[in-house]
Amino acid sequence: MSGWFRLLSGKPRPPSRGIARDAVTITLADGQAVEVQRVRDPRARRLKLSVDERGARLTLPLRASDAAGERFVIEHGDWLATQLRNAGSVIGALQPHVTAAVPLRGAMQPLQWHDGRYLRLALDDATLAITAPATVTDAALRRTLRDFYEAQARADIGRWLPQYLPGLPRAPSRLRFRMMSSQWGSLAPDGALSLDLSLMLAPPPAFEYVLVHELCHLIHADHSRRFWREVEARCPHWRDQRDWFRSDGRRLKATLHALCGKLKS
Incomplete structure (x- = not known):
């Protein structure tokens, strides 16, 4: 019919x-x-x-x-x-008092486990201290680690963003971190910036390149030559970072997935 x-x-x-x-x-x-x-x-x-x-x-x-x-x-x-x-991931899910280190900013961050009534995670100098009760659940550990990664990522963005704002037509309207399957970042028509949380596991220059890439979309929404000239002006070594993602990016996403599980964004 x-x-x-x-x-x-x-x-x-x-x-x-x-x-x-x-x-x-x-x-x-x-x-x-x-x-x-x-x-x-x-x-x-x-x-x-x-x-x-x-x-x-x-x-x-x-x-x-x-x-x-x-x-x-x-x-x-x-x-x-x-x-x-x-x-494949190079690390499995967190195991209380067993997991010795987790990835952070391109390196393995040592973990120091403590017994306590409440679950708490804090970065102290070069050591990541985790206080966890004996009955802590896998879901609680995943959520706490994800919250930690997001807090650290927002701190990095807070350090990098001010130097780029003067050359932009406007600032991003809001910032959101998600666990993305394929993308590393995206910019919505309303200026909302989304970034993959696994960027917190990457070396800082790679993370900053993704930020610059998405910020340049505030100037040019496409990937034209004019867009790449804007990226080049702000991140001269962007090709090196792009190559790094092509070789190591998939493993990075797999590692975050193993650590934080299938959590809702």
Whole structure:
């Protein structure tokens, strides 16, 4: 039935099938068993295999069979294994009185655990002190560490931002930190600036480059040559930082995901 006939006749549009997700374990040609999130998407036109900090993801059109999807994964097994190794976290979730250090500003920050009634995390000189009760939960630890990272990130932004404001048409309307899957930052039309919280794990020059990049979008909303000239004027070594993200960025996101879990932004 055509859309026009349906509109004129008053017949309702048949419900469209939504996105369906499940997890499957697929054994690659080398014998390695890999858990894959399988996603059936009515908008998909072809099979697609991707990897992010959450693991492997296979997107299938509605008409593709499960067997075809499994063959596709196995055919790309070498690529998938390499991507999973590159995306793997170098650290696991916090374990009370066990985890010895966490990443911060491009280095591993030593942890010092203390027993106490209330959960508290504070940076004292070169040591990160954590006071935790015996019954502390994983969720509470993840939330506290995330709050700590955000407080430190806002402090860094507070030091960097004043030097860039005089050359901008306006300041960002607000600042928000989130756990992003692919992006490192974004600037909304209303001037709201969002940054990936995992930037707090990166070396400060890399973090500052992302800030400069997004601030320059207040001048040019695109990625034209004029935009990159603005970035170059404020961050002459931006290419080095971009290359760093291309080689180490995925691992950075995976590490934050392992430390802070699937928390809502």
